[in-house]
Amino acid sequence: METVLAVVVGGLYAAGIYLMLRRSLVKLLFGLALMSHAANLLIFTAAGFHGEAPPLVPEGSRALLPPYADPLPQALILTAIVISFAVLAFGLALFRRAYSEVGTDDLDQMKATDT
Amino acid sequence: MNLLPVLPILIPLFTASSMLVAWRSRRLHRVLGAAGALCNLAAAIALFAAVEREGIVVLRLGNWPAPFGIVFVADLFAAILVAASAVVGAAVAVYSLGGMDPERESFGYYPLLHILLMGVSGAFLSGDIFNLYVWFEVMLIASFVLLALGGEKEQMEGAIKYVTLNLVSSAIFLAAVGILYGTAGTLNLADLAVKLREVDNPGLLNALAMLFLVAFGIKAAIFPLFFWLPASYHTPHVAVSAVLAGLLTKVGVYALIRVFTLLFVRDPAFTHGLILGLAGVTMITGVLGAAAQSDFRRILSFHIVSQIGYMVMGLGLLSPLALAGAIYFTVHNIMAKTNLFLVSGIVQRDSGRLSLADLGGLYKDRPALSALFLIPALSLAGVPPLSGFFGKLALVRAGLELRSYPIVAAALAVSLLTLFSMTKIWAEAFWKPSPMPEAEGRRRDPAPATLYAPVIAMAAVTVAMGLWAEPAFALAQRAAAQLSDPAGYIRAVLGGGP
Numbered sequence: 001m002e003t004v005l006a007v008v009v010g011g012l013y014a015a016g017i018y019l020m021l022r023r024s025l026v027k028l029l030f031g032l033a034l035m036s037h038a039a040n041l042l043i044f045t046a047a048g049f050h051g052e053a054p055p056l057v058p059e060g061s062r063a064l065l066p067p068y069a070d071p072l073p074q075a076l077i078l079t080a081i082v083i084s085f086a087v088l089a090f091g092l093a094l095f096r097r098a099y100s101e102v103g104t105d106d107l108d109q110m111k112a113t114d115t
Numbered sequence: 116m117n118l119l120p121v122l123p124i125l126i127p128l129f130t131a132s133s134m135l136v137a138w139r140s141r142r143l144h145r146v147l148g149a150a151g152a153l154c155n156l157a158a159a160i161a162l163f164a165a166v167e168r169e170g171i172v173v174l175r176l177g178n179w180p181a182p183f184g185i186v187f188v189a190d191l192f193a194a195i196l197v198a199a200s201a202v203v204g205a206a207v208a209v210y211s212l213g214g215m216d217p218e219r220e221s222f223g224y225y226p227l228l229h230i231l232l233m234g235v236s237g238a239f240l241s242g243d244i245f246n247l248y249v250w251f252e253v254m255l256i257a258s259f260v261l262l263a264l265g266g267e268k269e270q271m272e273g274a275i276k277y278v279t280l281n282l283v284s285s286a287i288f289l290a291a292v293g294i295l296y297g298t299a300g301t302l303n304l305a306d307l308a309v310k311l312r313e314v315d316n317p318g319l320l321n322a323l324a325m326l327f328l329v330a331f332g333i334k335a336a337i338f339p340l341f342f343w344l345p346a347s348y349h350t351p352h353v354a355v356s357a358v359l360a361g362l363l364t365k366v367g368v369y370a371l372i373r374v375f376t377l378l379f380v381r382d383p384a385f386t387h388g389l390i391l392g393l394a395g396v397t398m399i400t401g402v403l404g405a406a407a408q409s410d411f412r413r414i415l416s417f418h419i420v421s422q423i424g425y426m427v428m429g430l431g432l433l434s435p436l437a438l439a440g441a442i443y444f445t446v447h448n449i450m451a452k453t454n455l456f457l458v459s460g461i462v463q464r465d466s467g468r469l470s471l472a473d474l475g476g477l478y479k480d481r482p483a484l485s486a487l488f489l490i491p492a493l494s495l496a497g498v499p500p501l502s503g504f505f506g507k508l509a510l511v512r513a514g515l516e517l518r519s520y521p522i523v524a525a526a527l528a529v530s531l532l533t534l535f536s537m538t539k540i541w542a543e544a545f546w547k548p549s550p551m552p553e554a555e556g557r558r559r560d561p562a563p564a565t566l567y568a569p570v571i572a573m574a575a576v577t578v579a580m581g582l583w584a585e586p587a588f589a590l591a592q593r594a595a596a597q598l599s600d601p602a603g604y605i606r607a608v609l610g611g612g613p
Contacts, residue, residue, distance in 0.1 A: 020279075020283075032279065032282050035283065036286050036289070038286075039286045039290040040289075042290050042293045043292070043296065046293045046294045047296055048297060072302075073293070073296065076296070076302075079245075083249070087252065087255075087282060087285075090256065090260070091278055094263055094271075095275065098274070101266065101268050101271045102268055102272060110272045112272050113272045113276070113349070114346050
């Protein structure tokens with residue numbers, strides 16, 4: 001399972017970086033989205049798999065019994081997904097506006113503020 | 116439960132949300148914007164006084180014990196920076212009353228400013244690395260909107276670069292947090308400091324340190340990750356430039372100092388040696404970039420990069436004196452840099468332009484403004500008795516003590532070049548006769564008091580930090596002592612001996 005996910009995470013990063021190196025605004029945004037998905041999966045993978053049982057204290061017992069799934073990475077990922085969703089929605093609106101304001105979606109043309 | 120550490124977060128949140136309720140009333144926004152920022156300043160000073168008196172203040176939310184619940188930790192370093200950022204917040208909120216245009220005001224400028232302040236305070240006070248990430252995002256999303264507010268073509272281009280590089284940095288930060296959790300099994304900073312001592316995998320720790328260095332390095336704008344800053348900071352409204360220039364990169368520096376004094380201290384020859392090298396190159400590239408510019412705000416933007424080099428130099432040297440110098444320098448820089456941007460705003464209002472070639476004659480027309488420019492400008496260059504001199508003195512002394520002569524040479528040379536850039540602005544904008552015919556885009560009426568009051572107040576802080584340098588520096592040394600001995604931080608958060 002770890003191996004498969006590691007390959008998936010690596011693939012997502014590679015695809016994200018490749019898209020970000022293209023010249024189109026839309027591909028840049030897709031690249032950012034893939035990067036954040038890769039980071040989320042990476043948290044899930046790096047935290048390790050300790051079992052599939054839900055982390056609930058069984059009746060009559062006073063503590064969790066292993067093996068149970070660690071709930072914290074999932075909480076982290078949930079937070080990160082919400083944040084990246086909001087940021088990407090903003091990014092989409094910003095890029096749309098930038099496209100109509102600058103008149104091109106070619107990043108190589110957007111050199112007016114460079115020094 | 117001592118609620119003081121969350122007040123600098125709750126007050127901006129409350130201010131911003133009450134403004135959202137009254138979205139259409141621009142007047143209410145203005146009143147609340149200034150009043151909320153002043154309340155925030157009062158709370159930040161109260162927090163600072165409490166930390167100064169009682170030592171590290173810890174708030175455990177819901178009274179959950181430390182590694183399990185969320186904690187807010189205010190050590191002296193964090194409290195100093197919270198107070199400094201509240202000063203900037205109050206100055207910019209008051210400045211905006213006279214300097215902000217009605218369009219931006221009615222599109223929610225003041226709520227965004229307060230959300231930004233909330234994010235900055237939260238990042239300083241968070242005692243948990245994942246919460247640090249969340250506060251970074253709060254701060255970033257507010258700064259994204261502030262940067263794009265107004266929707267001019269230049270702003271859009273600047274915003275794309277800023278947003279993209281900051282999102283990349285966040286993705287790297289998040290990945291680093293994930294791997295850190297997989298390695299140590301905790302996210303509480305104090306608990307991490309304990310657990311990472313036992314991790315027997317130096318290669319992995321160094322790799323993690325580098326991920327954090329890249330993530331925070333992009334936010335702090337260190338070499339070679341600073342390109343977004345000079346490409347975007349001169350585009351928005353000048354009040355926005357001032358608050359971003361004063362605060363955002365410093366949050367990155369804060370995160371670097373926190374992480375590299377608390378967590379990654381096992382292999383300082385590698386990590387801190389690298390940081391020191393980057394600091395030198397950051398200073399030099401920043402100041403050379405500034406020397407090549409001929410626009411008021413672009414010069415200032417490049418100087419942000421160059422000054423970040425000094426703060427990071429203090430971290431790279433990692434002696435208590437160097438850290439104290441870095442802390443003192445950071446506060447000095449927050450004040451001086453914000454103030455210079457605010458002055459550039461008054462220049463723009465009075466002359467209608469900011470390109471040095473078109474400016475001129477300001478010394479004759481506005482002698483008071485010229486004096487107010489000189490104070491932060493000379494302070495930035497490090498002329499005694501202003502605050503920048505003492506920060507650089509401490510850093511240079513620390514460098515000499517540790518025999519790091521190349522970085523000392525770089526720091527001194529960059530200081531000279533900074534003076535060169537500041538005199539360039541002075542000679543071009545203030546001294547030379549105005550190249551424009553009279554009354555073309557110029558305003559005869561003096562700027563309102565709401566523009567001058569924050570500039571004067573911040574100049575007073577700069578002068579005071581220089582005149583009372585000894586108590587101010589003693590404070591920085593106490594903060595640095597807390598940073599160099601993490602045991603106190605760990606004990607305050609976790610309770611009991613580690």
